[in-house]
Structure formats: structure tokens, C-alpha cells
Amino acid sequence: MRVTIKDIARAAGVSHTTVSRALRDSEEIRPETRARIRAIAEALGYRPNPVARALQGRRTQTLGVVVTRLSDPFHTEVVQGIEMVAQARGYGVLLSLSHEDPEKERSIVELLAAKQVDGIIVAASRLGSRYLPMLEALQIPIVLINSHQTGPYVYSVATDNVHGGYLATRYLIGLGHRAIAYIGSRRGGRSNQDRYRGYRQALREAGLPLRPEWVVKGDGRVEGGEAAMRRLLETDPRPTAVFCYNDLTAIGALKAALRAGLRVPPDLSIIGFDGLEEGTYVTPMLTTVAQPRRQLGRLAAEMLLEILEGRPSPKHILLQGTLIERESCGPPG
Amino acid sequence: MRVTIKDIARAAGVSHTTVSRALRDSEEIRPETRARIRAIAEALGYRPNPVARALQGRRTQTLGVVVTRLSDPFHTEVVQGIEMVAQARGYGVLLSLSHEDPEKERSIVELLAAKQVDGIIVAASRLGSRYLPMLEALQIPIVLINSHQTGPYVYSVATDNVHGGYLATRYLIGLGHRAIAYIGSRRGGRSNQDRYRGYRQALREAGLPLRPEWVVKGDGRVEGGEAAMRRLLETDPRPTAVFCYNDLTAIGALKAALRAGLRVPPDLSIIGFDGLEEGTYVTPMLTTVAQPRRQLGRLAAEMLLEILEGRPSPKHILLQGTLIERESCGPPG
DNA sequence: TTGTATGCGTTATCAA
């Protein structure tokens, strides 16, 4: 049987109340009894029961984390960042996958709330503004990663997609490209729009035309990138550089280009977005705009913990991506 | 305030006991009252409090999951498989990362036990036989993925590494190779030994010599594979094919081979292990022995749930890998 | 078929 404070109380000849106090470093207790009780607790191998504690105190020391799926290496790092912070601060991480299904996301968040998690972090939410009323009812703070909402219980940490798209496109322009395509993502939602906006902004500033046939869509995965690139290869004239919604798309684009016999570069330059490890697996290694993924997770977790523990915290944080020059870009040749 | 069974009881004019029964489909209750109470519960938006339920019933409906790190795509799929089963059966997943640190793994398992998880799944444990006494004390069933132990509370699901190594090597032999190298992993532990054993067995059967200079070690990651391949390229004669401990190693090996100007194939054939999605990102796409990763997670979760819910279950399951022919292997040329 | 009383392990309140 498990050792409880009552067992300790019996062994020490005191009340369980005293034990509870001694164990929690209450001030209103004599140092000697405190020490004595602690020694007994130690000897008996006492472990507090978090469930009972939660029932009493309304705190489970657990964070709910919702991501679409783990097979996406982007989320993986985010979750890792969250877990590291949580573990260091004594919190558990209750992980759930939504599989990009808004309805499922909703029910998961409600389930997590029912499970009494202290707070929730959602990466790449598909629920948008539908959170607000729900959270109002749930009364649980939520931190959104890479999606933005404003409301009483809603916080967010995100990377600046407009800036990132701008950065990528500027880089290509700086290399001398004037024919730059964009492979977006059907499923990218707001982040896709924003990266596209950064792309257009850079083109505009450089006085380059926006050619509709050079703007195509993938699905955020390798296959989608491949298919999109094949369409791009049929345009005439062909772009000399491509900015891709994310690294997986870029990897697909690269595959299609290599298959078509192009040299990358100089025949074509490809830049991705995310900064995935996977980008170094391919030849040439992928140049990309890196999101601070782990940082994103870390900050979200820290933010949530600050809120939970009643410390001041910003409500929204916007991070900047950084360019990682590898091998897939060069001057047009 | 949150709605409890007492609130419902008050509204329905019955005792909270009756409510409790009505909500749990107890047989000893009149259908009408049952329906009436359920309606009221619904109307009030009642959600049972799992914490209270856990305190009472000693079940948290939560599974503890321990993996070394999520940045390894192998674990990612395993966790995904676990989560899917758990979610479908109404269980939560409490995820913790051990970062390959045995001491941390140990403390995490103890922490999870303290948190009252109903059972634990550990992927790629580093703790070995040190589990046994711990579990004896904790009294919690544990399912080990890809590591094997025997003991009262210990179960396991694993892939047959000897068979997998044999399969890969046989395949190369079948292609006509007689000079086959192995790039292992310093950190692969038992699984590395087993795959190596399968490799030797296939060589022996085919009457091929085991050349020590063709057996080198990576670290299970891309960089290690690259470095190992560079060493292999200096041997004379050079192998015409390489079996790699895992896909990341193989990707590294491929990179090094391509850098050295080799054509893969015919100059060199490379086969990996795991069946990662990442193997399709590279050109040529990686031929590999696939582990049923998601299946591994799924089975582990199902096994654990069977045990928890008192149904019969095998204690140990061994799965066979399957060959996926892609593009990185061909006859020696 | 329903209700009363009690317990799960902890913390909080109030007395002593």
C-alpha cells in the first residue's frame, strides 16, 4: 500500500494536519517536529499524491498540449521545447493530436479542460476565433503557437511570417534573380497568406512584376511541392528561383527539379522556410528561413507558466525568422 | 462554478448517489429517473471531474510515455501510434523526454508513477535490467518498445533486428554484391548488435568473408553516417554495397558518397533501416528495411490497455521488418 | 429502486 500522510502521522504520533504542514514548510511549526516528521516521511518513502492534491487545490501541475500531428517535424521541435520547460518546472505534459480536424481540436481542448490541466498550448490551431467563447466558459488560459487571437484567456507566440517571406524573397533578389516563383500551401491558412504577402512586398520594392503563373500551391508536404514544381517547370519563361512555403515543400520542389535534370543552382535556386534538420539531408542542402521552433515551444511554455503562477507576462510575442544559407541558392546561371 | 453531481442532485430532487448511478448506467435504477437525471446533467453542462474520479477509483485514465527525444523521427511515429490508440480509448498521454539519460529516465518513470498514471510505455529504454526492482516497488505495468526485459510488470513490443539485418544483407547479396559493408551505431546498443548479427549471418550463409575494415560505426545520425562512409571510401578494395544501422545513417552515407562523386547505384548501393519518410526526401530515394513504427506504438498502447483493463494479453511481441525497395540499391556496376 | 454515510489523500479553517 501507498504511504500517506496519515501513516506518517501515526508513526510520528501527531495529527495528519501537522504532517501536511511539516511537509509543506509551513512557518507555524516547530523546527524540531518538522525535521522529525520529514525524517519519518523519508524513511517510509512517502510520495505525495498529486491527484489528491489536485482535487483539493484545483491545480494538477499539468499542461495540455495540442498539435495537429507529430509526423510533421515542425511540431516535433515545438513540443520538445515545451516539454523541456515543463519538465524543468515540475509540470507534466498531456499531449493530444488533432490531425488538423477543427472539430477534434475543439473536443480535445474541452477534454483537456475537463481533465483539469492548468493551461493549454495549441500549435497551429485550426479553430480560429471559435476559441473565444469556449475559453470564456472553460476559464483556462491558452497559448496559441503560430496563430493569433485576442481575448481574455488567449495568449500567443508566433513567428513573423510576413517578415520571413520578405527575407527569403529579398535574398533571392539580392542574388540577382528577377524571375521568382512562390509555391504556397493549400493548407497553410493564415501563415501561407502572410509569407505570400512578404514575397509580394519584396517583389514590389524591387520593381519586379508578380506573375500569376509563378504562384502555385502545394500542400505543405513533399508530394505537394513536387507536383507544384512540375507545374512551374512548364511555364514559359521559367522562373530562376523559387521561394517555398516550407522546407518540406522545398524538398519536393528540389526533387522535381533534379528529376527534370536541372542543376540547383545555377539553373534553379530554391529557398524553403522552417529550418528543418531535414533540409540538410538533401543534396544540395536547403537554404531556408529558419523559425526558432524550439524557442517557440519554450516561450509558449514559459508564458503559460508565468500566467499560471501569477507573474506578469506579455500576451503576445512575435519572433523573427533568420536566414540560413546552405547550398540550394545561387546567382541565376 | 463547475457543475457537480450534487448540483444535479439538487436540481433533480434526488440524492447525489442516484445521480452518480444514473450517470454511470447502473442497472439498479429506474429508466425514467435515469433519463430525467441525464437530461438535467446535459442541460447543466455537467462534466465529470476526472481528478475526483481518480482519487476515488485509483485510475487516472492516463498513460505515461517516455521517449529519448522527439527530434528523432523514429520516436515521433511511435508516439503518434500510441496517442491514437489512447485517444480512441479515452486515455490521456503524459509525455516525457529522457534525452537518452538513464538517470533521467529513471526519475521520470518514478515521477509518472507518482502522478498516478495507470501504465507506462518506454521507447528505446536506456535503463535495461534496472527496471525490475523499481517496477516491483511501483507496481505499475510497463511496456518497453524495442528493448527487452522479463519480469512481473514488464511487457514488450519490438522489431526483430536480427531478421531485419539479415533481410537487408540478403537483399544486397541477391543483387549480386559480394563486397558488403556495415555502418553500425556507437549508440545503438543491443539493436545495433542484433542488426550486425543478421548481417554476419547472411554473409556466412552466402560464403562471403567478413572484412573488419568494412565494419565501421556511426552514431545513428546523419553526421555519423557521413563520417563513417568517408572512412569506408578509403578502404581498398572498396565495398560495392553498404548496409546501414538506420536511415539517418544511410542518408549521411549517401551524402558522403554523392560528394565523392559516386553514382548510387551503380557505383555503390546503400540500404537503410527504419523506413523513415525522410528516406524519400533524398535522391536517390533510400531503399530500406522498414520497421512498423506506428504499429509498434499502437501495439504497445493496446497491450497496455488490455493489461490495465484486465484482459488477456501476450507479454512480448516481436514484429518483423519489411523491405522497401526504392532507388538506392542496384546490381554492382 | 433510492438514500445515508463514509472514504479516497490532501489542504484549509478554526479552535485549543
Add this chain to the structure above:
DNA sequence: TTGATAACGCATACAA
């Protein structure tokens, strides 16, 4: 400084 007692929300012997 300590202890008795009552919650927290639910489940369950036992009684009615």
C-alpha cells in the same frame, strides 16, 4: 505550535 474537522467531487457499502 498543534489538532479536530470539514471540504474537494466522486464512488460505494449498507440500509431503507
